[in-house]
Amino acid sequence: MHRSDFCVTAMFRDPFLFGDTFLLRMLLLLVVASMALFEAARALGLLSPYPFPLLGPPSLASVAGGFVFGVGMVLAGGCVVGTLYKLGAGSLAAGVAFLGMLAGSALYAEGHAEWTAVTRATRLHDEALTVAQWLGVPPAMLILPLAGLGAALLYRWFRAGRMTRPSHALGHIQPWRAALILAGVGLFSWLLVGMPLGITTAYAKLGAQVESWFWPQHVAALAFFSAQPLAYQPPFVDQVVRGGPGPALDAVAAIQYPLIVGILLGALASALCLGEFRPRWRVPRRQLLSALLGGLLLGLGARMVPGCNIWHLWGGLPILALQSLLFLLGLVPGAWLGSRLLTRFVIRR
């Protein structure tokens, strides 16, 4: 991600700011490749459970969460994973956004009961998790034609030279290669731990941990932090494992903490190898404030959905998860509003 600057925020922001859809085409490639890989693995009986855990029934609350997330990622200058790789390469603004995300995730816990009521009241279906389940058809019947259509479009763009762009950055990896690598990593994650890449519950966990240093009794009393929504039997494990957003070191911590550390260290190693790592402190105050506010909205939005863009766009969208489609529906106008706020109030000379 660092070498190719695979920025999901730019994918949704740049069409509004610059009319530039280059990175959005890379996202389409990632989704289409993941559709093909996930569907092939499912047909071979390698994906268990299917759909993956933690996906909920569709609710309009996910649209609202996606909207908040979209505004947040543009103001923060990166999404949850984007700010991590930028932080690893030395960005102070990304570090501030990271702290904002912890605070936003912890803040959500205060209104969890009310938001759960909203989520239930705006539920569109009680059981179906994917479009295929809703329609009662095999997943392949929907996913394969869509993947074929996407592949045909991508092929035309490749032929027209619209999938590559020259870069002068040292050690640059073309984003289309990164998209294919990341689709492979997503499949590997599902095969290894039983679900695609996800990271944001760990932010709530970290936020809860920090909050519990100051107000341990308050954290212990919050229902959100004692819930354990993750309960499943991963591949290669002979028992059910559990986890949730509370500060305990559980299955969520075992799966997501290493991913956070891995992305940070990966970006740090990449920047060091290129001689481009340097702590960057001289950031305009207005931008630091924007990063903090954006981080707060990212943390809050990710819990409202629940799940972040990586989880939903790289994991849920390729299997046509309803929650992921609703998240996307909110994310796009959120990115538009974020772009307007960014150019009006944040980036100025």
Place this chain on the structure above:
Amino acid sequence: MTHDPRIIPLDIQGQICPSCLLLTLKLLNESGAQVRAGTAVLEVLTDDRQATTTIPDAVAKMGYRCEVTRDAGLYRLRIDAR
């Protein structure tokens, strides 16, 4: 007798995305006449790797030339008239 063009510097190290492209385009809008006349060049200093793709691409569409050099782990983009 010819004069060296005036250098208009823009240091955008450490700023959040997409400051590089936005601020470069803004400055180019303000100083475009001088750059086109060859009396000034823009010199952008950035640590944003993506800017080495987006800025040359954007300014080329506007009829300018952009030369990118690497300088102590940073990128220097020199924008002038074609």
